[in-house]
Amino acid sequence: MAKNLLIVESPAKAKTIEGYLGKDFTVKSSYGHIRDLVKSEDAIDIPNNFAQRYEVPADKKQIVSELKKLAKEAEMVWLASDEDREGEAISWHLFETLGLKEDKTKRIVFHEITKPAIIKAIENPRKIDYNLVNAQQARRVLDRLVGFELSPVLWKKVKPSLSAGRVQSVAVRLIVEREREINKFKAEAAFRIVAIFGKGRESFKAELPERFAEQEQAEKFLNDCIDAAFNVKSLDTRPTKRSPAAPFTTSTLQQEASRKLGFSVSRTMSVAQKLYESGKITYMRTDSVNLSETALTAAQQEITSAYGDKYHQFRKYKTKSASAQEAHEAIRPTYFNVHTVDGDNAEKRLYELIWKRAIASQMSEAQFEKTTAKIEISTRKEDLVANGEVMKFDGFLKVYLESSDEDEDNTSDENNAILPPLNKGQLLALQEMTATERYSRPPARYTEASLVKKLEELGIGRPSTYAPTISTVQNRGYVVKEEREGKTRNYRVLTLKDKAVKQEQKTENTGAEKNKLFPTDIGAVVNDFLVQHFKGIVDFHFTANVEKQFDEIAQGLTNWTNMIRTFYTPFHEGVQNTIETADKARGERDLGIHPETGKKMSVRIGRYGPFVQIGDSDNEEEKPLYASLRTGQMIETITQEEALELFKLPKKAGEFEDKDMTVAIGKFGPYIRHNSSFYSLPKGLDPMTVTEEQAIEIIKEKRIKDAEKLIKTFDEDPEMKLLNGRWGPYIGYGKLNIKIPKGKEPLQLTFEECKALADAMEKDTKKPAGKKAAAAKPAAKKPATKTAVKKPAAKTTAKKK
DNA sequence: CAGTGAGCGAGCTTCCGCTTGACTT
Numbered sequence: 001m002a003k004n005l006l007i008v009e010s011p012a013k014a015k016t017i018e019g020y021l022g023k024d025f026t027v028k029s030s031y032g033h034i035r036d037l038v039k040s041e042d043a044i045d046i047p048n049n050f051a052q053r054y055e056v057p058a059d060k061k062q063i064v065s066e067l068k069k070l071a072k073e074a075e076m077v078w079l080a081s082d083e084d085r086e087g088e089a090i091s092w093h094l095f096e097t098l099g100l101k102e103d104k105t106k107r108i109v110f111h112e113i114t115k116p117a118i119i120k121a122i123e124n125p126r127k128i129d130y131n132l133v134n135a136q137q138a139r140r141v142l143d144r145l146v147g148f149e150l151s152p153v154l155w156k157k158v159k160p161s162l163s164a165g166r167v168q169s170v171a172v173r174l175i176v177e178r179e180r181e182i183n184k185f186k187a188e189a190a191f192r193i194v195a196i197f198g199k200g201r202e203s204f205k206a207e208l209p210e211r212f213a214e215q216e217q218a219e220k221f222l223n224d225c226i227d228a229a230f231n232v233k234s235l236d237t238r239p240t241k242r243s244p245a246a247p248f249t250t251s252t253l254q255q256e257a258s259r260k261l262g263f264s265v266s267r268t269m270s271v272a273q274k275l276y277e278s279g280k281i282t283y284m285r286t287d288s289v290n291l292s293e294t295a296l297t298a299a300q301q302e303i304t305s306a307y308g309d310k311y312h313q314f315r316k317y318k319t320k321s322a323s324a325q326e327a328h329e330a331i332r333p334t335y336f337n338v339h340t341v342d343g344d345n346a347e348k349r350l351y352e353l354i355w356k357r358a359i360a361s362q363m364s365e366a367q368f369e370k371t372t373a374k375i376e377i378s379t380r381k382e383d384l385v386a387n388g389e390v391m392k393f394d395g396f397l398k399v400y401l402e403s404s405d406e407d408e409d410n411t412s413d414e415n416n417a418i419l420p421p422l423n424k425g426q427l428l429a430l431q432e433m434t435a436t437e438r439y440s441r442p443p444a445r446y447t448e449a450s451l452v453k454k455l456e457e458l459g460i461g462r463p464s465t466y467a468p469t470i471s472t473v474q475n476r477g478y479v480v481k482e483e484r485e486g487k488t489r490n491y492r493v494l495t496l497k498d499k500a501v502k503q504e505q506k507t508e509n510t511g512a513e514k515n516k517l518f519p520t521d522i523g524a525v526v527n528d529f530l531v532q533h534f535k536g537i538v539d540f541h542f543t544a545n546v547e548k549q550f551d552e553i554a555q556g557l558t559n560w561t562n563m564i565r566t567f568y569t570p571f572h573e574g575v576q577n578t579i580e581t582a583d584k585a586r587g588e589r590d591l592g593i594h595p596e597t598g599k600k601m602s603v604r605i606g607r608y609g610p611f612v613q614i615g616d617s618d619n620e621e622e623k624p625l626y627a628s629l630r631t632g633q634m635i636e637t638i639t640q641e642e643a644l645e646l647f648k649l650p651k652k653a654g655e656f657e658d659k660d661m662t663v664a665i666g667k668f669g670p671y672i673r674h675n676s677s678f679y680s681l682p683k684g685l686d687p688m689t690v691t692e693e694q695a696i697e698i699i700k701e702k703r704i705k706d707a708e709k710l711i712k713t714f715d716e717d718p719e720m721k722l723l724n725g726r727w728g729p730y731i732g733y734g735k736l737n738i739k740i741p742k743g744k745e746p747l748q749l750t751f752e753e754c755k756a757l758a759d760a761m762e763k764d765t766k767k768p769a770g771k772k773a774a775a776a777k778p779a780a781k782k783p784a785t786k787t788a789v790k791k792p793a794a795k796t797t798a799k800k801k
Numbered sequence: 802c803a804g805t806g807a808g809c810g811a812g813c814t815t816c817c818g819c820t821t822g823a824c825t826t
Contacts, residue, residue, distance in 0.1 A: 010821085011820085029821095030819085030820080031820045032818080032820025032821080033819045036818090081819090085818095086818060086819055087819085090819070090820095140816095140817075142816095142817095143817045143818085144817080145816085146816065147816020148815060149815095149816095150816085151815035151816075155813095155814070160813080160814060161814045162814085163814080164815080164816085165815080165816045166816075167816085273821080277821090285819090462817085462818060462819090464818060465817065465818060465819090468817090469817090606805080607805075608805060611805085611806070613806080617806085617807085626806060628803095628804080628805085664804075671803065678802085680803095730826060739825090
């Protein structure tokens with residue numbers, strides 16, 4: 001047996017380090033935290049100085065017992081978890097749980113996985129830093145208290161199963177408030193003047209810095225220019241430069257992969273995980289922009305050999321984020337001389353992005369010559385301005401250009417245009433001048449990645465939680481990621497050409513969104529409730545404030561239980577007060593009087609989501625009418641006209657010749673119902689006017705599609721089918737979808753075999769007999785397997801309902 | 802997924818942060 005046991009957090013890290021240390025060391029991984037607070041109410045003994053009850057979750061039992069065994073046999077145990085709050089706590093939990101002895105345990109830390117760094121760490125061991133551990137406990141306890149006291153308030157006052165927390169509730173608030181800013185926004189139009197001078201390759205654009213609010217002003221300007229003379233009034237040339245961006249952190253990687261590759265944040269993380277596990281990149285959950293000495297040298301070698309000396313420049317980046325804990329390096333390729341990797345397309349592209357960004361971060365700046373020409377108009381006092389940029393040295397731009405969220409904004413694209421050679425006083429020939437009506441833009445909706453950016457700026461969340469947080473707010477139904485169609489709007493363009501001004505009307509599409517985050521009604525109602533009753537918790541600076549106090553605890557300046565008590569006492573009072581006094585929040589909004597019947601119209605959240613009601617619930621004689629809101633509609637913005645539309649039924653039974661066919665509109669759009677089958681109406685077909693022929697066509701097409709999927713049917717039972725799915729063949733039986741067991745040839749399967757599989761599955765879902773069934777149905781991605789394993793029966797009944 | 806929204810009430814839900822698989826129709 002090895003004399004030394006060294007424990008790190010990640011198995012991939014363990015493998016690498018084992019290679020550095022030789023046979024005297026066994027290197028193992030704890031797979032993150034090995035203990036957590038128990039799930040029940042009594043996890044924290046509040047009167048007893050917030051004493052915690054911890055347990056080893058079911059999925060960690062095995063690893064803990066293995067580590068225990070190895071620790072017993074070892075002469076020395078080296079706790080090498082990350083050097084940050086959580087890492088220190090992991091070491092402490094290991095110390096406690098494995099029953100380690102003070103004199104046989106050493107705590108070591110390193111910030112990069114390089115041989116010299118590991119050796120140095122082993123030469124400089126220390127003891128567990130209990131101040132840091134206390135800071136982590138304060139963080140853990142605060143999050144539990146907030147989450148587990150706030151959520152039940154929502155169950156009582158809004159809806160069961162909802163959740164609130166220090167991080168997720170602020171994420172939702174950001175999205176809700178942004179949506180309201182957009183709703184409130186009034187676009188203002190103004191005319192932008194652009195002139196084109198010269199011909200062919202010599203032509204260039206110039207713009208008037210001012211804009212005109214009224215068409216008359218723009219028109220007058222163009223008219224004034226008909227017979228005007230244009231000459232170069234001044235020329236200003238000066239050098240400018242651009243520097244490369246720092247190498248990736250988790251958050252910047254997520255942003256850039258979203259902009260350049262169109263990846264969701266969770267996709268980025270899972271692809272990066274694969275690259276990390278196969279040793280291609282360094283650790284992908286980091287807030288550090290630092291590169292190891294080894295990496296700096298390797299990057300230098302790569303850059304000088306590929307591009308030459310003058311392209312290289314040593315750079316050290318400093319983190320801008322106050323909340324950064326910098327336990328790791330920045331994300332970089334493990335080996336800079338590896339330009340491309342094997343693997344699927346996503347891995348290749350993400351690796352390339354990481355490689356370029358890291359290499360560019362050690363390259364020299366790009367140099368430009370920026371020219372600004374002012375052009376005088378003989379008939380007006382304003383000057384036109386033309387900007388040109390010439391690259392003198394490409395520097396880091398040879399490999400990488402960071403994109404920005406405003407890339408789609410092309411209103412200032414003249415900035416990097418090239419100007420022809422110009423002289424002061426030179427007369428210019430006007431080719432064309434336009435005055436285009438341009439609208440101001442509302443604030444941009446968040447994408448997953450821009451929300452991560454914002455959260456990081458506010459110091460909320462950690463690299464390991466950005467992706468899960470984004471999923472949580474969507475899984476809870478507070479936020480949806482959607483594509484929405486825009487509206488067309490008209491804009492006017494005046495054109496001066498050949499000594500005449502012409503006007504035309506053009507149309508543009510505006511407000512179309514793809515993969516943007518929208519709040520739902522429930523998200524808005526929960527947010528408003530929290531803002532009203534728990535302003536302090538959902539305050540954007542709450543996390544930053546408590547982080548300051550955690551830092552004081554970590555430095556030994558503050559006692560953690562005092563800090564938590566100071567926070568908890570008023571917070572808990574607020575919780576109780578809210579439970580007693582607050583009204584139920586249903587987001588109700590008045591929609592006025594129904595024009596035909598004079599009854600009250602209102603809209604609010606119900607059991608099945610937001611709906612419109614006409615008439616009074618208390619009225620015994622006449623039941624009120626109800627209609628669900630549709631995708632894209634919200635309580636706070638729906639108008640009475642839109643609400644009335646919801647009650648119009650397109651085609652009722654009997655309106656078609658085929659008596660079994662009706663058209664209706666569900667929450668997810670218009671659909672045809674034929675007997676008991678549903679067929680959604682393709683976009684562009686109006687459900688109010690759809691003809692029977694069109695409906696029959698849609699049904700036919702759907703049937704053809706279904707038939708294409710069909711491989712085989714069985715005479716014994718028409719419900720049993722062999723189908724072709726996205727990942728190969730599977731068995732369909734009624735509503736059940738059954739995977740084909742490994743090693744079986746799909747076409748050889750007999751009906752009996754299929755039936756047996758189906759029966760087994762049905763039994764499984766009714767009475768999950770253990771791990772398999774429970775693990776097979778995590779509704780959300782995250783809910784710990786612990787719950788599922790512990791209470792499988794409860795979970796199933798809840799779902800059946 | 803797909804036309805419902807009463808009221809009763811047992812037993813359930815829920816946090817953030819550290820990790821990786823098993824899984825997907």
